[in-house]
Amino acid sequence: MTPAIVASDWRAKLKSEWLLLLFAALGLMLAVLDPQPLAAYQRWLQWPTLAGLLGLLIAIQGIRDSGLVQHAAVAVVARAHSLRGLGLLLVSATALLSMVLTNDVSLFLIVPLTLAIGGMSNLPVARMAVLEALAVNAGSTLSPIGNPQNLLLWQHAGLPFLRFAAAMLPTAAVMFALVAALTLLWLPRGRVALVPAHIDGQVNSTRLGIGSLLALLGMVLLMEYHRAPLGAVLLLGLFALLARRSLARIDWLLLLTFAAIFLGLGHFAELPLVRHALDRFDFRDPLTMYAGGIVASQLISNVPATVLLLDRAHDAIALAVAANVGGFGLAIGSLANLIALRLAKQPQSLRLFHRVSVPFLLICAPLVYVAWRWLG
Template identity: 40%
Template sequence: MTVAERESHTAKRSPLRKLIAFATNEPVLSVLVVALIALQCLHPRPWLTLPGLVDWQTVLTLAGLLILTKAIELSGFLIWLAHRVIHSIHSERALAFLLIGLAAVLSMLLTNDVALFVVVPLALSLHELTPLPLKRLVIFIALSVNAGSILTPLGNPQNLFLWQTSGVSFGGFVWGLAPLCAALMAMLYVMAAASFRAKPLDLSKDTEAHRVDRVLVGVAVLLFVAFVLLADSHHAGIGLAGVMAGFLIWRREIVLKIDWLLLLIFVFMFIVLRSVAALPWVHATVGQLGLATPLRAFAAGAILSQGISNVPAAIMLAEFTKDWRALAYGVSVGGFGIAIGSLANLIAVRLSKERGMWLPFHLYAVPFWLIGGAVGGWLLLHI
């Protein structure tokens, strides 16, 4: 084969290679697309009816939050704040406590993904200054964003979905999830106290200046509060239109850099999972589980999350139970255990760039899931 023939052959194969590369990089979206095609072949629905399966209020709210959290991230404020805080730390255990708390608080306000993109790189940069048990720190950061994000509707996608579909107020949602969040965070700190030593640390070399765009962070915070108030009153579309238009005119790169594929994944999740839930045999099988009782709805969320992750589990099970609190408890606990239980686990491990993470991760996460499940079930029934 001549050079020209090889180049021609490679060019002909390049679209297929691009498709394979995309499927490898975006496995969740690829699986959803294949599932939708299969469903349309086996149990076809009119294509024009599929958008009606999407909870657009949730998608619009998520889009607005992605833009605003990206603005706060690009302002540099979070990294500046994190590096300022660590200078009061003098031991390995104290650093672990701080990173766990920082990750939890950020996840409550800015989603668990944003918290990971701030705190994991911070841990990596600190590891360059002084030796740290990096694998263990990343594992606890992952557990922390899962536990902390439970508290608010902004913390993670499943909370956002349940908040929007339940009709409960922002404050009512926080009040309902506060006991579980507090219990899991207490468990996490007890486990951290036993897992990290009081070994002295020297972080005095962390003298690099971190620039903050004060105007951007100020505008983003104000818009964040306004957007949450609009979303709470079920006017997320109006809020998104204003936020998107403003940033497209002022800082277009913020809108362009958000995770648009995540929004597309959400759209496909609604279509695929609600189509699956409507299948007669699926509806009959899940219906026999008796999810009308809180404990069964909780157990279903905690267990199903281990197989399909907690966001899809919340969307699917919401078709069978209206007990939003029991379902929220279940899928929140379901974020622990097997790594796939929460996409945040996969993101944290990926950001760490450390090999051999999966075994130690599960040695911590699976027992945490089992104990958290027992604690969550007791709280659901007694508080």
């Protein structure tokens, strides 16, 4: 390859990894302007979260390579009739799984399945990836274990599981109703059209598939009991010995991107200037808490926003509602949005996401506030 071609390839790669470069630059700038002890950087890096993400990436890559995803895609498409019906089925499955398996795990299961279905049919994959990102935010809102901010607030408030879920039900119901309506309106009419040449439901390796499914289950259990680093190390060792090719195909740059986001946003949220600005607001007022949580989520993502506002929140449910609604809008509002778009790898997906998600937030926010205040 000529130097010009190599340079062009690197420019294209850097352009596609702009999020990594942006937050790496933010982290470096803050480290220079506001140096902190090493312990602070280790805390911001969120090693357990990164370890959990790595374990999920390894297990799902094994499932993909085994051919089980393609086999499942054939089974789903064979029973589907309309594009809107298929889309609503995938969106509903995403929302339901996120209540039990958390938002990121459900995306790691559903988005590869959607890609496989899109490869053998006329299902619009880019639109489905956006819809699934919205659905995972809606579904995970209901469950105390559906996403990190709910888990944190549930434990902080000490509420019973069912009481927390009941308090979040009006919010989750409005969210999912809007996502379902958008699915039916946005997806094209017509029947599912198959591309026979692209249909391949053959399982390449049953052993790899079963082993990877067990690895996924084990990783989820270890994450539930706060042993994600142990699970990641075990899976790294097992796949290095038994499935090295799958290990090589993991999206390692996704891990680096999340590490950069955690460092940059974690440092930014703890700047004295940011904390002093927050002290000016009365977060005892429900509307102030609601609006503040949504705006903070748009700036630093909903999990760091929850941590930032936790000590100022007099009502854990109010903050939970705000942080979950704040997952819509900008892609950075929820890390699940970034995972969905990265897994889908569709051209112009970020632009498409914002064309839909920002208006969705503007419609959803007032409706949720009314439902939460009247029914919550």
